[in-house]
Amino acid sequence: MKHIQTFQVLPDIPEPLSFLETLAGNIWWCWQYDAVDLFHRIEPRLWDWSGRNPIRFLTYVPQNRLEELATDRSFLSHQQRVRESYERLPCLHMKDNIYPFETRDVIAYFSMEFGIHESIPLFAGGLGILAGDHLKTASDLEMPLVGVGLLYRQGYFRQFLDQDGWQQEDYPETDIYQLPVEKVTDMHGDDIEVSVTGPAGEIRATIWRTHVGCVPLLLLDTNLPENPPEIREITSKLYIGDQGMRISQEMVLGIGGMRALEALNLSPAVCHMNEGHSAFSSLERLACIMKTHDVDLKTAMEIVPRTTVFTTHTPVAAGNEEFPADMIRPFLIPLEEALGVSATEILSWGQLPDSSPDAPLSMFVLGARMAQYRNGVSQLHGRVARRMWTHIWPRRSEEETPISHVTNGVHIPSFLSHENSQLFDRYIGPDWQRHPSDPANVHRIDDIYDEELWRAHVMSRARLIRTCRRLMVSQYKRRNAPKEVLKNAELVLDQDILTIAFARRFATYKRANLLLQDPDRFEALLSSTTSPVQFIFAGKAHPRDHEGKELIKRLIHFARKADIRNRIIFLEDYDIHIARHLVHGADVWLNTPRRPFEACGTSGMKAAINGVLNVSILDGWWCEGYAENRGWRIGNGEEYGDPAYQDAVESRALYNILEDEVLPCFYDRKNGDIPMRWVRMMKESMKMGMRTFCSHRMVSEYNERFYQPAAKRLHELLADDASEARGLATQRDRIRTLWQDIRVEYPERQTEGAFRVGQTFRISTTVNLGELRPDDVEVELYYGIVKGVDKLSDGKSQPMEMLEAHGNGQYLYACDITCAVSGRYGFTARVTPGGDDWIRFTPGFITWA
Structure with a gap:
């Protein structure tokens, strides 16, 4: 109609x-x-x-x-x-609030998904939950941050299983008028719209706003009557399958998102791209800087990356999105006029070094090229990301690849159980939420009476079991199961026995089937009468991931065995509501990824703050969180070349841990008392979560390391008609032209023979800089442990001092090196540009002896 x-x-x-x-x-x-x-x-x-x-x-x-x-x-x-x-809330009295930023300096946080609450279906999984926690925490910390995303009419799919246990997907329409969103209007009350030019014409989008505490979240929506049907579909589903639609989504998010900010008179001082999906925002920001401050592209390229943060969450190269050149080029042509370069040149910014013009555009490469601040989401993931992407910065060692890490954290008030929250109010103080990671607050967890903590957990477990029974009955009713099956569903699980939860995306690398490597041993665990245990599984497989769907089906079939069916269940349609019950009431949180494919993983953090003990592979965050007094590790952090062998070894290790350590610890109750050692481990787990894996720590780290320096840098670069930025652009051109003339002679040590720990010797080298000057460059000694004919490990750099100018561009450099630790070492010398990290790490600007 x-x-x-x-x-x-x-x-x-x-x-x-x-x-x-x-x-x-x-x-x-x-x-x-x-x-x-x-x-x-x-x-x-x-x-x-x-x-x-x-x-x-x-x-x-x-x-x-x-x-x-x-x-x-x-x-x-x-x-x-x-x-x-x-x-x-301070935003209700904003005039009285002082931010550590200049007036109207906002941080624009772009993300494809935001998981704030189950009633707002704008998320698929962990990436979205993290983004939601980021906004909540920014509100708690009174930070001038604004979120930018898309308003999906169908969002991510709802999961249902058929009679055979095969996953089915449904995409119900969201009633937008039952969401806490409002149209953004101008002073006349008219809807504010933005547009992005696609190959088929204009893509118009209206802007909705929701309030996450004091943080506004702007959501773009293409479902407008004036748009043709195919354009309306752009914001229909999250992670839509068609590649052309995905490009359109990411163009609307990045370019449309920047235009939405501009329409609201917001010019962000810092842009944070949460994954590569929003990398196109940098292209529009370049155009905005050029237009607003009347600078050329080269100058804008000195400003935008120095004020941009890029976070990657993907530990597998194949998991980073790429688009064929022929498909993406028509989307880039409309940007040619604003940027003053060809679509082919823009395309090259997202291609690997030395690629052909027809190479695909990588959203990771584009994001990394447009940001000075790049980070993975755990310590291990930072190392994995540097190894994955070292080829973008050729001739640099893996350790020096400019990708750092900020370990994820979770918003504790969103995931702490009601019972534990009341304990925290009573023992830590009613204002603990304002500074959850404060050492004094963390320490006071020890003051909670053991009996009270255990009683609170038992109540959470009982609520989890009741919820599971209700959900199982609902699942079977949906399948028109017979009355006897429904009656059995009302009796699944036991409120008094060890409960282990495995809940996450059913990707194959997460290995939900690790326990099924030895079905007989698993069945023996489940049917034990002396040390009973029960398992709750939940999670969705991607609609096109048939291997993941097979894992679910296999679990469902195993769980139908008559003697164990009340001890193992699978909950359909895993969401924040189900996750909340699981992290509150489970005793053990099980995680079995194939290392190092878990970038971070935050569900275990949510469990930890509730006193749930983690049993996990040493991957993602657990590498930093594990200690023997607060959980268990599966293996010792090995990485295998043979997946089948790895599964066999680590499944046996998992069974051994459960049988020999977890179960005896849980059921160690003298004279019917509470499990004292288990409760001590619960407290240590909670303290770890509060202290180290809290989103307040995470967002504060982003703020101190990235946001504040970037915002300060923006004002410096734009001062005096952008004089510094213009100078940096000129300097970069000069270096690019003259860099090829640099020559570095092999460094020589002035003392021969072996050395003893503590001895110092001098190393010198002659450097020909051509027309460049010593203050244009940094000359460094690079040394480390010899790991082959031409490879050093644990490399370190040390500045060399210019001692003599020999004329004709030749200079003598030297430094002293002290032997700190015994071993076999090698050294060489190199030249890099002087200045900040953005120019120092420019690909190609490095010359070795």
């Missing part, structure tokens, strides 16, 4: 309850237990039925119930308490 006119009917909220509508409009409520309880107490069953969506919920609350609550003094007192907390 065409030309449909619409109208909306809102619930008639009595005036004493009017704050409920205000509260429902800001996602802040979802990490405030007092606010969640306020909605829950209105109509508990209706709250769950509504998907814990307060806007939808209030639509269906009976009018007589609202009238009753409007005179309920207990409820109104509760509402007033929540209101007072809400009204302390």
